[in-house]
Amino acid sequence: MKAILVIADGMGDWPLKQLNGKTPLEAAEKPNLDFLAKHGICGIMDPLAPGIPPGSDVAHLAILGYNAKKVYTGRGALEAIGFGIEVLPGDICFRCNFATVDDNLTVIDRRAGRISTEDASKLAKDLEKIYLHDHPEAEITFRNTVQHRAILRIRAPSLSMMVSDSDPHGVGKKVLRVHSLKHTPEADKTARIVNEVLEKFHEVLKNHPVNEERVKKGLPPANIILCRGAGVLPKINPFPLKFGLRAAAVAVMPLVRGVCKVAGMRILDAPGATGGYDTDVISKAKTALEALENEDFVLIHVKATDLASHDAKIEKKIEMIEKVDRMVGYLIDNVNEEETYIAVTADHTTSSVLKEHTGDPVPVALWGPYVRTDDVEEYSERSCARGGLGRIRGRDLMHTIANMLGKMRKFGA
Amino acid sequence: MKAILVIADGMGDWPLKQLNGKTPLEAAEKPNLDFLAKHGICGIMDPLAPGIPPGSDVAHLAILGYNAKKVYTGRGALEAIGFGIEVLPGDICFRCNFATVDDNLTVIDRRAGRISTEDASKLAKDLEKIYLHDHPEAEITFRNTVQHRAILRIRAPSLSMMVSDSDPHGVGKKVLRVHSLKHTPEADKTARIVNEVLEKFHEVLKNHPVNEERVKKGLPPANIILCRGAGVLPKINPFPLKFGLRAAAVAVMPLVRGVCKVAGMRILDAPGATGGYDTDVISKAKTALEALENEDFVLIHVKATDLASHDAKIEKKIEMIEKVDRMVGYLIDNVNEEETYIAVTADHTTSSVLKEHTGDPVPVALWGPYVRTDDVEEYSERSCARGGLGRIRGRDLMHTIANMLGKMRKFGA
Numbered sequence A, B: 001m002k003a004i005l006v007i008a009d010g011m012g013d014w015p016l017k018q019l020n021g022k023t024p025l026e027a028a029e030k031p032n033l034d035f036l037a038k039h040g041i042c043g044i045m046d047p048l049a050p051g052i053p054p055g056s057d058v059a060h061l062a063i064l065g066y067n068a069k070k071v072y073t074g075r076g077a078l079e080a081i082g083f084g085i086e087v088l089p090g091d092i093c094f095r096c097n098f099a100t101v102d103d104n105l106t107v108i109d110r111r112a113g114r115i116s117t118e119d120a121s122k123l124a125k126d127l128e129k130i131y132l133h134d135h136p137e138a139e140i141t142f143r144n145t146v147q148h149r150a151i152l153r154i155r156a157p158s159l160s161m162m163v164s165d166s167d168p169h170g171v172g173k174k175v176l177r178v179h180s181l182k183h184t185p186e187a188d189k190t191a192r193i194v195n196e197v198l199e200k201f202h203e204v205l206k207n208h209p210v211n212e213e214r215v216k217k218g219l220p221p222a223n224i225i226l227c228r229g230a231g232v233l234p235k236i237n238p239f240p241l242k243f244g245l246r247a248a249a250v251a252v253m254p255l256v257r258g259v260c261k262v263a264g265m266r267i268l269d270a271p272g273a274t275g276g277y278d279t280d281v282i283s284k285a286k287t288a289l290e291a292l293e294n295e296d297f298v299l300i301h302v303k304a305t306d307l308a309s310h311d312a313k314i315e316k317k318i319e320m321i322e323k324v325d326r327m328v329g330y331l332i333d334n335v336n337e338e339e340t341y342i343a344v345t346a347d348h349t350t351s352s353v354l355k356e357h358t359g360d361p362v363p364v365a366l367w368g369p370y371v372r373t374d375d376v377e378e379y380s381e382r383s384c385a386r387g388g389l390g391r392i393r394g395r396d397l398m399h400t401i402a403n404m405l406g407k408m409r410k411f412g413a
Helices: A031-039 A056-063 A077-081 A117-130 A185-206 A209-216 A239-243 A254-262 A283-293 A304-310 A314-334 A392-404 B031-039 B056-061 B075-082 B117-130 B187-204 B210-217 B254-262 B281-291 B306-311 B314-336 B394-404
Strands: A002-008 A040-044 A092-101 A108-109 A140-145 A149-155 A226-233 A247-249 A266-268 A298-304 A340-345 A350-351 A356-358 A363-365 A391-395 B002-008 B041-046 B093-100 B107-111 B139-146 B147-156 B223-230 B247-250 B267-270 B297-302 B340-345 B347-349 B356-358 B363-369 B390-393
Touching: A002 A056, A002 A314, A002 A392, A002 B297, A031 A314, A031 A340, A031 A363, A040 B002, A056 A254, A056 A392, A077 A092, A077 A149, A077 A226, A077 A254, A092 A298, A117 A140, A117 A185, A117 A209, A149 A185, A149 A226, A209 B314, A239 A247, A239 A356, A247 A254, A247 A283, A254 A266, A266 A283, A283 A298, A283 A314, A298 A314, A304 A314, A304 A350, A314 A340, A340 A392, A363 A392, A391 A392, A391 B390, B002 B031, B002 B056, B002 B314, B031 B314, B031 B340, B031 B363, B041 B394, B056 B254, B056 B394, B075 B147, B075 B254, B117 B139, B117 B187, B117 B210, B147 B187, B147 B223, B187 B223, B247 B254, B254 B267, B267 B281, B281 B297, B281 B314, B297 B314, B306 B314, B306 B347, B314 B340, B340 B394, B363 B394, B390 B394
Parallel strands: A002 A298, A002 A340, A040 A391, A247 A266, A247 A298, B002 B297, B002 B340, B041 B390, B247 B267, B247 B297
Antiparallel strands: A040 A363, A092 A108, A092 A149, A092 A226, A140 A149, A340 A363, A350 A356, B041 B363, B093 B107, B093 B147, B093 B223, B139 B147, B340 B363, B347 B356
């Protein structure tokens, strides 16, 4: 017995006036999702708990069966791992942005005009050089990833992730000094090192030729690095040990790749999968189906549904849901239905009204040979609420799937 | 107000191909269970949590309102108590099997050909003699129960239940040495004593005349004792104190009798109740109804539904469900319906596909004078999922019943 879990990022939504009171899911044409709902068992799921909006990292940890509140140790390390940057126990990692500030260190653009990866790479190369040989206390690694995104990793004895962000999380606000969130020598030391590093980075970036070039072209200079989300490697019982399942994940988004990697899953690249609106979902499905020949469990993550709701692009969200539907259709048509379960859910609701993650439950459908089907005929936030799974928590879903695969360990005699 | 709780062991199941996609409950003729569903309130219940398969001991602890994760202290002591063997705080008990091994201590038969109780009694008598006077550190008690089953109790200061099994849980595997699961002097000492005892037992059994006789008859010799499930007395707030209810249990299976005994319930024997397919359920009902004259709460446990699913005997399972139905009919006909609640559930799902306990929820129906009835008309896994109780946990059920009896203590002012 095998299983595929599809997680459409932020697919849940609120009923919208623009859709005559329908949610994007209710407004979309989604025959394959409806097929799963009709022939499977449905429910609604609170990734964490009713009303609590989760980040995608925390939501994925929960949906993979972990106690997210216990094991979550910040975004930084997960994102670093997701980008393929080595993280060892004790390392502190930050998610960073190339950004633009004025002379008073007030943020003008948090993404330096979504700087090209090419420009960012040139800048990052010179930033990394600074500390190649000569930081007295720590090993400093700085790596740009895509566009304005970057990772800062600090490796030294006795550090702590209990430090604040330098990112003020808004335009027109002054860059913050990193400070310790706990009065320990470790947190104090970490904050001090990070502040030193970021200051030196600012010095180098301020007068860097790449930025002079950018200004000439009328582009905002990437003259500062903002850091946020200090994190360390979480202590996690990996999937093969926890459930006895060989597992893989088809995902593009580094944060999700990072979560899946620490959960002991093989990370797969599907040709043409981009994490954007143009992502090739059929390629994702094909990659997952191929992987399923060797693995027991494959997760497919689709990011674009969430992007659309953060931008309040309602029609785009519907379009992306229909894309997910076609992917699910491809999966249904090509799995061995005697021995395969398919579950579809979202990692959280993203309200197209608030343009933010919200704490509403998300719909779940689980289809496969031995599920106890129910009366639900449509895959949506409201119809799934009447399903046979009832209202479950994120953690329950993976337990429910592993149970159908006969992989849950008995407690007691 | 009084209540009867019927627990049909492993009665929940998966939709089965052999039954055209029905579960055994859905396929069975069960007018009385359906009556309870129709005129009562229904729901589904996760004995522990969604997806987690419980053992019968843990499930019964949960359904009786205890935090099973906290209070469960292993199978050994519960089974010993269930057999009427005295267990005091500090005693370590093991469930044991008479088994057959070859000269290399590889297991050939985990139950010594389901040795007769008569043969096992003769062997046990001689095993117990070894340590009657002369173990330097501990008091060793060994008692056979039914067929290959036995209990080993070790009484000494400073022991620990944190020791492993000698039972390798499979044929063709070598008998294991018991080792400590925690690096404490107590666990080390316990493991050492158990290994000594089991070795001495093996010495005596190897050349025992009863076994020589068995070999002559072509029967597998019971030449070793395998132990498993080290346990101590759980610390439990008994029923009369916890709920202010005088309670009794009609049960045959030692593990369930043990749980009910530590929960402070009187254990009743119904004439003709066997724990097998031939059990006399009407006798069980009569015993329960008689007990209800003096008690507030009576639990009736029926084992045979579970036996059938472990053996994948689907028709037998349906037959046993119909037997439970007749028992429930007898209860309905003979209780004072003005003042009696009847609840029917299972302690877990046993999938006739996997032949194992699974973590699926089980159906619940609660019938009685003041329940808030719902629209459910049939007692089954799927129909009860639409009931007014929703999806509850094992612990919630006893609280719900005690609440209807006006016996739950208020928390707060």
